[in-house]
Amino acid sequence: MRRHVTAVIAAVALTALISFDTPVRALWTQLVPGATGEAASLTLTAPSALAATGTCSILVIGPAVDLEWTASSSTFASGYEILRSTSASGPFVVVGTVTGSSTVSATDIGLLPLTTYHYRVRSRAGAWMSPVTSTVSATTPLVCL
Amino acid sequence: MIKHRKRVAIVAALVIATTGGAVAAYWTATGTGSGGASSLSAQAITVTATTGTADLYPGFTGGDLSFTAANPNPYPVTFTAYTAGTVTSSDAVNCPALNVTVASGTISLTVAAGASGVAATLPDVVTMIALAPDGCQNKSFTVDLTLTGSQSP
Numbered sequence: 056m057r058r059h060v061t062a063v064i065a066a067v068a069l070t071a072l073i074s075f076d077t078p079v080r081a082l083w084t085q086l087v088p089g090a091t092g093e094a095a096s097l098t099l100t101a102p103s104a105l106a107a108t109g110t111c112s113i114l115v116i117g118p119a120v121d122l123e124w125t126a127s128s129s130t131f132a133s134g135y136e137i138l139r140s141t142s143a144s145g146p147f148v149v150v151g152t153v154t155g156s157s158t159v160s161a162t163d164i165g166l167l168p169l170t171t172y173h174y175r176v177r178s179r180a181g182a183w184m185s186p187v188t189s190t191v192s193a194t195t196p197l198v199c200l
Numbered sequence: 201m202i203k204h205r206k207r208v209a210i211v212a213a214l215v216i217a218t219t220g221g222a223v224a225a226y227w228t229a230t231g232t233g234s235g236g237a238s239s240l241s242a243q244a245i246t247v248t249a250t251t252g253t254a255d256l257y258p259g260f261t262g263g264d265l266s267f268t269a270a271n272p273n274p275y276p277v278t279f280t281a282y283t284a285g286t287v288t289s290s291d292a293v294n295c296p297a298l299n300v301t302v303a304s305g306t307i308s309l310t311v312a313a314g315a316s317g318v319a320a321t322l323p324d325v326v327t328m329i330a331l332a333p334d335g336c337q338n339k340s341f342t343v344d345l346t347l348t349g350s351q352s353p
Contacts, residue, residue: 091342091344092267095255
């Protein structure tokens with residue numbers, strides 16, 4: 056008789072459990088030991104198609120070199136650095152900066168006449184620097200009137 | 201003694217049956233389980249870092265965190281929160297990990313029962329500081345995570 060009562064009570068208890076509105080769920084904290092995620096950084100790309108042309112500066116009326124290039128494909132580039140040397144093999148030093156990735160031209164002024172200059176350009180983004188472009192050369196005119 | 205045990209069992213069953221509140225089964229991370237209504241044993245879910253789309257650059261605050269998940273359990277699991285821990289740089293010399301920070305927060309990610317290799321991303325949770333050095337280009341950062349989740353209904 057007691058067994059029968061026990062069985063009935065147990066059945067009632069199970070029925071009540073099954074009919075709960077609250078779904079039975081398993082809860083964890085620190086569920087996944089050793090879980091990891093990964094983030095990665097970009098590479099700042101160099102500008103391309105650098106071109107240099109010897110010219111006369113309108114502003115200072117003297118020899119100059121016009122520079123043009125194609126913008127870096129890195130949209131986060133903040134600007135460009137212009138490097139110059141009187142030797143094709145360098146060393147190259149930064150002679151100017153351009154702010155804004157969409158500004159893709161510059162004029163190097165205050166140069167000597169009839170002198171060949173060599174240029175490279177690279178992108179900047181904060182402290183990041185891209186590789187430099189290929190070296191291009193231009194010779195300034197002898198006379199600027 | 202046996203009768204006493206029976207009474208205790210019956211009383212316990214009645215208490216559980218009439219509580220009416222949330223009934224939860226708790227499993228540990230190692231899968232040892234106990235519960236009032238189920239006796240499933242949780243198996244270890246694995247979450248492994250994977251290479252996602254690179255998007256970090258100096259000052260960027262919307263970096264993504266990528267991983268793959270595997271759920272060997274016979275029920276789906278939904279993750280609802282994550283806590284970021286230690287960050288490890290792939291180049292600790294030229295780009296120390298302190299150049300990257302990861303925010304903790306909530307997520308909604310369900311991994312199906314028996315699924316493996318489920319690619320997932322926590323979007324816009326990683327920041328690279330504006331002063332990150334040039335050596336931080338093209339690097340990867342592994343982030344320890346603590347995930348909180350539950351068996352999906």
